[in-house]
Amino acid sequence: MMAATGDTDIDVEAYDDVWVFVEQHDGEVASVAWELLTKGRDLADERGEDLVALVMGEDIDSIPEECIARGADRVLVADDPVFEPYRSDPYGEQFRYLVEERKPAIALIGGTHTGRDFAGRVAVPNHAGLTADCTELEMANDRYEMRRPAFGGDALATIICPDHRPQMSTVRAGVFPAAEPDPDREGEVIDVEVVVEEDDTMTEVLERDVGDVADITDADVVVAGGMGTEGDFDPLWELADALDGTVAGTRDAVDEAGSNRPDRSAKLARPSGRSCTSRPVSPAPSSTSRGWTTARR
Amino acid sequence: MDNGWNIVVCVKQVPDADDVSIDPDTGRLNRSDAEAVLNSPDYNAIEAALSLREAGGGTVTALTMGPPTAGEVLQVAVGMGADDGVLLTDRAFGGSDTWPTSLALARAAEELDADVVLGGEETTDSSTGQVPPGIAAHNGWAQLTYVEELEARPEEDRLVARRDVEGGYERVAAELPVVVAMGFGENTPRTADLHRKIYAETEFEPTEWDASDLGVEDEVGMAASPTQVGGMATADPVPREQSMVDSADELAEKIGEVR
Known part of the structure; x- marks a missing residue:
């Protein structure tokens, strides 16, 4: 090229x-x-x-x-x-x-x-x-x-x-x-x-899997949790319901919630591995705010 | 490819966290106030580089551009396991935006006969993410950004990446040479081995190249940078209040008041 x-x-x-x-x-x-x-x-x-x-x-x-x-x-x-x-x-x-x-x-x-x-x-x-x-x-x-x-x-x-x-x-x-x-x-x-x-071309797309999870860039309201949730996303779901929003979390928090809450693991675990990431919290770009992952239920 | 790949990992020294100020005259970042550290997403790039070497052999060379003190971030990389380090340092590089910066790194990667160039997703001080694609474009090489995992396929001279795309992922195979921007937090960077760390901080000396070594002396610096800082304004602080609520509904109501 x-x-x-x-x-x-x-x-x-x-x-x-x-x-x-x-x-x-x-x-x-x-x-x-x-x-x-x-x-x-x-x-x-x-x-x-x-x-x-x-x-x-x-x-x-x-x-x-x-x-x-x-x-x-x-x-x-x-x-x-x-x-x-x-x-x-x-x-x-x-x-x-x-x-x-x-x-x-x-x-x-x-x-x-x-x-x-x-x-x-x-x-x-x-x-x-x-x-x-x-x-x-x-x-x-x-x-x-x-x-x-x-x-x-x-x-x-x-x-x-x-x-x-x-x-x-x-x-x-x-x-x-x-x-x-x-x-x-x-x-x-x-x-x-x-x-x-x-x-x-120098590249080949072997596989592409999208659309299985909400894209939080399209959401008007995102309720996001970090490690402070200690695996309990229930309050976030409650607030998201009240605001008609989407729940997201940092990867570590979603992982923790997934393993600690087997009754909801299917909903909180990342579908097919990593899911969408974005910076829903602030328009100020910064690496430190990266790493949000959508939680599903 | 008998001896494995030449793996180059680009790293950057950045001011620590928010501890920075702005030069009122130039509008540029005043780096002297804050402690200088390795850009945190670069740890993921170093880890990915070392993992690639473990899988397929070869060497890992850390590469950075900056003032002479930027050699400190090469020590971090060598302490973690990189074989060698190259520092691009020259006053001529000063004021470079991402165009000349990626040009200098691209020429150095060529000089190092790189098969794979890795970098962090973006830097914490500039947050553009433009340098890895810029390196690839300058050299006409393939690029893979927002990478979650890498799989070396030396028998095909290809590198396969799982990339994070909005709403899912994709797996892409790229011909060598290829530039990879690792997603932030996608792996767990190893801690430096003590003996290696001591070596890095006492005996290791990086190779130093200046702009003319790379043949880019007329193509770097502020004059070769398409973008300029035209001004800097302090953002108005957002007024903040604190109160306790008893239920999600009550919180939703309060949020509704300020939305």
Whole structure:
């Protein structure tokens, strides 16, 4: 695959439009993509540019229409078996090509595991600026300003990218609201040239098992327990019921509850090993807050 | 592959926990106030590297970039069992964001003829998780992030990872060379053997490379970094209150009042 080049003489004026990477798995779009289309629409309007949705996968049918209903002026579709399921190397190579061809000014990517895996890879070959876990994105002082929590949330850093394009940002699910789709909106769907072949890939997905457990990034309310629960998740379930929420816990706590409470072990133990992880507690990104796992009952 | 894989584990020295301040002039992290420690997710990467060596032979080389004092985190890795350590240190690296940082590490990994490069999921001081994919992209190598478990398949020249994906997992086989970001907390890092630890802290000397050794002197530092810190604002503290409640319903009600 293509290794990076370090071209720093970039004509930033040649770059236009706001792109949103629409993460999908088996036709199921990650909810954060809709949130980013809403945010991207605002940014594009303010910049007087178009909002472009980028969809990669196999047999993509209704997703482009929904992207338009949710604010996209154009949808770039890369439809090929090489893009299903997600792998960083074919996705990265295709994205590099599209950026070179079409020169977007801004690219928004969901801060999911897939989105972060993708963003970290694609920022390099285009020598793009990439800011992780943004909580505010705005046009201010005549430039695109990305803000993210720093130092465990005690400070908010403003990150700018004056001389490189695209300006890329990852955003966690739930940071921005998603607007209701407007089925009457009009837009253009473009099938782009696929530049990756299966023979060029370096990875093979042997097995994929998702959907057996609630994704806590989709939950509005999460009641989370740590080792202080000492294996007793009953109060958490009670509170979750009262709040119509989902129960989650740190891995160690869920493990302990699973072994100590055989009557509920099937509900609390991790289904098929590790389950989804996220940072439901705070938008401030930090390794120390990682390791939540969903408990089920 | 007669002698096993060349395994490189990237580690970073970070300020301990929340004990940091911000330089009011530059908006950058003032590292001098806080005690410098090994980034905690890197322990999982070191453990994974040592386990790979146990399964298939080879060598483990710890790699870091930072000021001369960053050699301390190489001592931690060597104490845990790494065979050797390389320190990338040069004033030219100062102010690098993740693009040049991953470039320098990528060139060093090439120099070390790496088959597998491991790193922690992210650092506690920057929390981007961008460096492992960046290393892979700079070298055009495969990448595996959010990894829970690794299985070496030297007979196929492949490494198989179980990855955490939202709502489940996937198993992915990658051709060598490959860059792995281990998920935080996915294994139990071993404690350093006492004799090894004494060796690491007294006799071990890391190899030192500067930017020109790697041929990246014009591609690192603040000038080569696409992103810049444009400002830093202190976040407003969230007002906090404390009270005792007797039931889940009562607590739910109180939460409802502030939501």
